[in-house]
Amino acid sequence: MFVQFISIPIMLLLSVLQMTAISRVTLINGSADIILIAIAAWGIREKSSGAYLWALIGGLLVSFASAVPFPAPLLPYLVTALLARSIQSRLWQSPILSMIGVVTVSTIFQHLFSILVLQFGGLEIGFIESLSSVTMPSLLLNFLFLFPVFFLINDLARWVLREEVYD
Amino acid sequence: MRSVSSRTLRNVVVVLFLAGVILLALSGFLRSFLGIVMDPFVATQRWLSQRAMAVYDFFTLPRDVTELLQRNAQLEDEVSGLQSQVIQLQEQLREAEVLYSLLDFARARPQDEYIAAAVIGRDPSPFLHYIILDHGSDDGIRHGMPVVTQQGLVGRVDAVTASAARVQLITDPGSVVNVRLQNRSEDAQITGSLNGEIHLEMVAQNINLEPGEILLTSGLGGNFPADVLVGQVQEIETTETELFQTALIQPAVDFDALRAVLVIANFQTININPLVPTPLP
Numbered sequence: 001m002f003v004q005f006i007s008i009p010i011m012l013l014l015s016v017l018q019m020t021a022i023s024r025v026t027l028i029n030g031s032a033d034i035i036l037i038a039i040a041a042w043g044i045r046e047k048s049s050g051a052y053l054w055a056l057i058g059g060l061l062v063s064f065a066s067a068v069p070f071p072a073p074l075l076p077y078l079v080t081a082l083l084a085r086s087i088q089s090r091l092w093q094s095p096i097l098s099m100i101g102v103v104t105v106s107t108i109f110q111h112l113f114s115i116l117v118l119q120f121g122g123l124e125i126g127f128i129e130s131l132s133s134v135t136m137p138s139l140l141l142n143f144l145f146l147f148p149v150f151f152l153i154n155d156l157a158r159w160v161l162r163e164e165v166y167d
Numbered sequence: 168m169r170s171v172s173s174r175t176l177r178n179v180v181v182v183l184f185l186a187g188v189i190l191l192a193l194s195g196f197l198r199s200f201l202g203i204v205m206d207p208f209v210a211t212q213r214w215l216s217q218r219a220m221a222v223y224d225f226f227t228l229p230r231d232v233t234e235l236l237q238r239n240a241q242l243e244d245e246v247s248g249l250q251s252q253v254i255q256l257q258e259q260l261r262e263a264e265v266l267y268s269l270l271d272f273a274r275a276r277p278q279d280e281y282i283a284a285a286v287i288g289r290d291p292s293p294f295l296h297y298i299i300l301d302h303g304s305d306d307g308i309r310h311g312m313p314v315v316t317q318q319g320l321v322g323r324v325d326a327v328t329a330s331a332a333r334v335q336l337i338t339d340p341g342s343v344v345n346v347r348l349q350n351r352s353e354d355a356q357i358t359g360s361l362n363g364e365i366h367l368e369m370v371a372q373n374i375n376l377e378p379g380e381i382l383l384t385s386g387l388g389g390n391f392p393a394d395v396l397v398g399q400v401q402e403i404e405t406t407e408t409e410l411f412q413t414a415l416i417q418p419a420v421d422f423d424a425l426r427a428v429l430v431i432a433n434f435q436t437i438n439i440n441p442l443v444p445t446p447l448p
Contacts, residue, residue, distance in 0.1 A: 019288035019299060024423075029362050031293045057383065066326060067300065068292045114294055123340050125361055133362055134293050154242060 004050040006160055007042075007057050014038055015061040022145075030137030032145045034159025035062060036080055036110065040102040041153035044163075051081035051152050072117040076110035099150050103142050111135040185419060186240055216419070265427045271323065272317035280433040284332070286425045296339040296363060297325065298425060300332045308332045311436035314428050319396035319419030320344070320384060321428050323436075331431070337397070338363045338422055345388045346397050348374075349381035357382065357397060357416055365398065365416040372412055376403050382416060389437025 014035050023031050035058040059074030066073055083102045088095075115130050125145030191197050192268055256410045266283065282302060291295035312323040314334050322336040337344055342359040345365070355370045361441045370376055380400045386393030401417040 015291075016288075018291050023289040023293075026293070029293055033291070035291075062291050065288070066290050066292050066334075067295050067297045068290075068336065079228055085259070111294075114292060118340075120296055121341075125340060129361060132293070138293055 004053050005050055006156075007050060007054045010038070010156070011035065011054060011057040011061055011158070014109050015058065015065065017160060018062075019065055021136055025141065027137035027141050029133045029137070030135065030141055032138065032141035033110070033143055034149055036106055036141060037099075037103055037149040038078060039077055039080045040084045040099055041150045042107060042157065043081045044088045044098050045154060045157040052078065052083055055081040063158055068114060069117050069121055072114050076106060076113055079109055080106040095154075096147075096150065100143070103146055104139065107142050110137060111138065208374040217280050231319065251445065262426065267427055268317040272315075279431050281429040282432050283427060283429055284308070290333070294340070296342075296359060296422070297337040298322075298334050298336060298428075299328070300334060300428065300430070300431070302330050303328045303330045304305060305329045308430050309430050310361060313395070313431045313434055314389045314418055315395055315431060316425070316428050318421070319398065320391065321420055321422075321425070323390060323429065334428070336422055338365055344391060344397065345385045346382045347385040348376075349383055354385050354387060357380075363422065365418055366404075367416050368411060369401065370412050370414070372405070372407070372410070374412070376382070376405075376412060376414055378402065389439055392431060392434050 018034055022034055025031060039051055039054045040053050045096060055077035056074070059077040062073040062077075063070050080102065083105060084098070087098045087102055111130065111134065115125055115127060118125050188197070192201060270284055273279070284300035284306075286298050286301040288299035289302045290299075291297040298321075300308070300314075306323055307360040308327055310322045310327055312326055314323060320337055322334045322342065323384075324332050324337070325335040326333040330413065335342055335355065335361070338359040340359050340361050344356050344357050345354060347354050352373070353370065355367055355375055357365050357367050360363055367376075378400050382397040382399060383397065384391045384393055384395040396419045398416045398420075400414045403412065404414060405412040
């Protein structure tokens with residue numbers, strides 16, 4: 001249980017990194033979401049647990065900083081954790097493929113949910129324009145960050161969950 | 168009187184002979200003879216000396232190379248340290264230039280009070296255009312305060328914590344700013360968009376809008392002070408079937424390169440929402 005507390009500094013670090021650096025790296029109008037990728041990587045990690053805690057902390061931190069209304073940042077992260085945990089038990093032998101699948105589905109869900117929430121809040125955001133100029137570029141950037149984040153989280157999990165992994 | 172012995176006499180003769188030879192040698196008369204005698208010795212000594220130096224170098228040169236390598240590594244460290252210092256100084260110089268230009272802008276508008284703040288982040292959501300400042304309510308920043316740079320209008324403060332503030336840029340899809348055309352008495356408004364473009368709206372069809380026209384804030388609505396530069400008309404998008412014409416605006420501020428901004432601290436925003444008529448149920 002104690003090892004789950006590592007999610008707090010990691011998510012804090014990733015949130016700061018996301019706001020200061022990653023958000024500036026844009027492709028058309030999209031940007032990568034390393035918090036989502038980290039949650040997926042942790043959730044997909046064999047024998048690791050606590051992805052929901054990572055999602056909760058990441059969602060709360062992003063909700064605090066972002067102008068997007070509250071449930072929009074949190075719910076997609078929880079869905080990411082749920083997807084990662086459920087796919088991990090089925091495709092545990094190919095984590096990279098699982099990661100790509102989880103990140104793809106999660107990113108699309110996150111953006112669709114954000115569009116809905118923002119439209120509900122009164123913003124005029126078109127679905128097609130959003131998908132073409134924000135979601136697809138963001139997905140590509142997420143793929144770009146997927147591998148380094150996956151290997152970093154993998155090493156972190158191996159270090160933190162040493163007893164569980166080498167049982 | 169004791170007679171001089173033959174031994175002593177022989178010694179005197181030898182000494183005189185040697186002195187004579189030395190005198191001859193010093194005066195140069197024996198140069199050719201000495202050359203014949205000494206040359207083999209000199210050549211032998213030179214050969215021995217060269218071999219001895221070669222052996223000495225063989226044992227000492229590797230140590231010198233090691234020392235040189237160490238020295239080279241030290242110098243390379245110093246060079247990289249100096250290079251990083253140069254980069255830091257260039258960065259500080261760039262920041263100082265930005266701050267000087269902000270200071271110039273603030274001096275040009277003495278009626279306003281400004282709080283300078285650095286941009287430390289951006290909204291994580293790619294759908295929105297917000298920035299995060301490193302100053303908050305502890306520094307006097309309040310919700311709704313306009314934010315500018317020396318180039319023009321940036322946006323307004325949307326949320327504040329004790330040590331940070333979030334600013335909605337005028338490029339945000341939810342941003343609406345009342346503006347006026349500089350050389351006309353016409354009011355209009357600009358709206359942001361998802362892709363960061365700014366559009367001029369609510370311009371009547373009978374107005375002959377031209378590219379390059381300057382837009383300033385009008386002050387209507389009470390959210391922004393009047394006469395702050397916003398941008399200029401870049402491309403007119405007129406459709407005759409529409410009631411109003413629209414135009415694409417080139418903002419005065421480079422939002423991708425925002426590093427520091429000024430928050431106008433003495434501007435009182437006016438909430439006109441109670442005055443806006445609401446439809447009866």
